[in-house]
Amino acid sequence: MSDVDDIRQQMAQIRHDMHYNVSNVVSDVEDAMDWRSPIRKHPFITLGVSLAIGYFVVPKRRRRVEQAAASIQPFLEASVTPQYTPVRPEKPPKSLGRKATGWALGLIWPLVSQSVQAYAAMWLESQLKQHLHLNPQPTHPGDGFPPTSAGKPGESYGGDAVYRMPKRG
Numbered sequence: 001m002s003d004v005d006d007i008r009q010q011m012a013q014i015r016h017d018m019h020y021n022v023s024n025v026v027s028d029v030e031d032a033m034d035w036r037s038p039i040r041k042h043p044f045i046t047l048g049v050s051l052a053i054g055y056f057v058v059p060k061r062r063r064r065v066e067q068a069a070a071s072i073q074p075f076l077e078a079s080v081t082p083q084y085t086p087v088r089p090e091k092p093p094k095s096l097g098r099k100a101t102g103w104a105l106g107l108i109w110p111l112v113s114q115s116v117q118a119y120a121a122m123w124l125e126s127q128l129k130q131h132l133h134l135n136p137q138p139t140h141p142g143d144g145f146p147p148t149s150a151g152k153p154g155e156s157y158g159g160d161a162v163y164r165m166p167k168r169g
Contacts, residue, residue, distance in 0.1 A: 031037045039046045094102075
């Protein structure tokens, strides 16, 4: 019996080792195929290499611009005409009170405009409801309209059941 148990134990050890080895090979292959793994492992070297490549790849524009300006300079000097440059008066600096007022209005104005819009939307909605008689208001108490609904979900003012669409998913 001990031979059978030894063989089973060896087989279990071989399966364990094989699983460990296969998982290591899979992770090594994933790292080799993943182009981001060198960036994760060596971020500073990658940053330095990318900066060096960027420095050498990007053209030096200043020399080209200076050469072009030097070659065009005789033509520019020949065609120079005096130009009128308007003189703008300098604006006096704003006072501290005026700056504070502008800052306060800048903070308050969005709140005020949103409040006005919300009020206008509610007023327009109530006007539409009254015009289309969607929400009838009794003129006298006791006209047959209850002041509130029956209180049961899905029922209208008259107590009739309202059809509701079934919920999805």
